[in-house]
Amino acid sequence: MDIVVCGKIIPASTVTIEIDPATKRMIRKGVAHELDPAAASAVEEGLRLMEKVGGTLTLVTMGFNEITIGIRTALAMGATSAVHIFDDALAGSDTLATAKALAAAIGKRPFDLIICGTESSDSYSGIVPGQVARLLGVPPVTFATEMAVEGNTLTVKRQSESGYDVVEADLPALVTVTSGINEPRYPQLKGIMAAKRKEILQYSAADLGLAAGDVGEAGAREKVLEVGRPPRRDVGEVVEDDGEGGKRIADFLAEAKVI
Amino acid sequence: MSDVIWVYGEVVDGAVTSTTLEMTTKAAAVGTAEVILLGPAPDNAVELLGEHGASKVYRSPDPVFRDYLTLPAAAVVESLVRQHKPAMVLFASSYGGRDVAAALSAGLDCGAITDVADFTLTDGTVEAKIPALGASYWNTSTLVHDDVKLLLVRPKSFEPASNPKTPEVEEVAAPTDVELCKIQLKEEVTAKAEGPQLDSANVIVAGGRGLAAEENFDMLRELADLLGGAVGATRAVVDSGWVPYSLQIGQTGKTVKPDLYIACGISGAVQHLAGMKDSKMIVAVNKDADAPIFQMCDLGIVGDVFKVVPQLIEEIKARK
């Protein structure tokens, strides 16, 4: 089975992401990067499937040069190869422009299943996968907390408002997985060594047949007009528990007439 | 310029969702509200939408929209948009809403703004307010293309209000193309829910990883019961499988605005704060004095949940 995983490489969880007031975009350059935990879960789910039924797993990611480190992580986990969409013309892409680039890259080769994170951890729009599915004409099966493939059929437990739904679709399909679906493996030394020899294919916007007006800042439909900080909430009283902490809360609740 | 705002209405567990009514109220306040309601719906659905300001309801009770996810609904909404050209379509940031909006945006080649907390529509120009980076920033964004604007709206952004209208009802034909019947709903499993629900509870007692184990949530359930409230949790706890996802509060869980929020063993990550920061009163118990939750609370106790919470429970019982 040929599996494609779409995953983002994002500022590391140790970095407090700031917004540049001039460009109104997240400051991504010059900070440490890592494979998005949502992407790691998607890679893990793909690897488990590949280990069961055989085949390939290709990571497809769009982002600037510094993200190679995260691509290596996915390759060290066991992905067979990677596609890196990388072009200055793509900077400032909105969700649909991102989806167009991803879909064009994925569409270059045959595939059976695309696995995405339900949301990315930095921008969490959650609509890129659905847009990719529509552009490629495959059914989007979202919010999987468990997934299995039997023959040509994908079955998922899909998170719902009050429990879960069991949902089925035939391959080729796109599935999005939630953060709790698995515990992604850590790359082992052998994997890290092997990753050095694996192929990272680079595509520019032109390679993907994307016109300047379709992608990047120029093609983005969504424009940020203004960014600001929300007003801070007034901080109340913070006290050390002197053995009477529970009583202190009870007094507060009584004062507020909750009890 | 058209001031017609469509709302993609949803029915969950047999009832029109509160987010549908919130969006309908807002749409009617900003322009002319029309609702699309696909699939089986309760008998009073049209009336209820009218009460919240809907001037028109496009509906089809066909079960195809329930039994096959996303594709039939997206196809119908897409052709209705091409035909009627509304200024805007609002979707809830929900399971169903998000998928249909994504398909529509790619199908119509138009932009979509996600995670919207408020918006204006002036002469066809939309300005949307969005909490970014877990609500540590606010963005104001717009869509610069001419065609329909798609917005995904956060639940609880607007107050549903009465604005009675008698909506015109237009029946919509269900699609017959089998190619759209690709994602089949085989089974719906509902976790049993007891006591007040998170969405409507006045008091929420929420637990984080500081509770250390699944069984310690019993303590929070007891406290919630005493206060007539509901139990909530952080994603760390949900991912550990201690409580179901339906209890998750935050950016990727529920948005809640209770009168009282008691955070127990919760650090206060921005993604959690995004879902509860608008609570009227916040009380926090955490053993780490530097936990960010203490920047947000009305009363903070730096202490051990296993000492403070049992004492609080005894104290409430004694005072009752």
Ligand SMILES: Cc1cc2nc3c(=O)[nH]c(=O)nc-3n(C[C@H](O)[C@H](O)[C@H](O)COP(=O)(O)OP(=O)(O)OC[C@H]3O[C@@H](n4cnc5c(N)ncnc54)[C@H](O)[C@@H]3O)c2cc1C
């Ligand atoms: C895209 C994205 C979306 C997310 N969405 C959500 C979301 O919707 N909701 C959400 O909650 N999180 C979400 N998160 C995760 C979030 O970043 C945090 O990881 C999570 O909220 C932390 O949960 P916690 O506070 O339970 O755990 P921790 O951060 O581990 O905090 C545990 C706290 O318990 C305290 N503690 C430990 N023992 C005790 C004790 N005995 N007594 C008192 N205090 C104690 C510790 O001091 C600590 O502060 C999201 C993350 C990402 C990247």
Ligand SMILES: Nc1ncnc2c1ncn2[C@@H]1O[C@H](COP(=O)(O)O)[C@@H](O)[C@H]1O
């Ligand atoms: N730049 C990108 N490169 C690769 N995959 C992406 C990118 N942006 C979004 N995705 C995919 O879409 C999912 C949801 O992202 P988002 O819509 O940003 O929440 C991610 O988990 C990825 O699977």
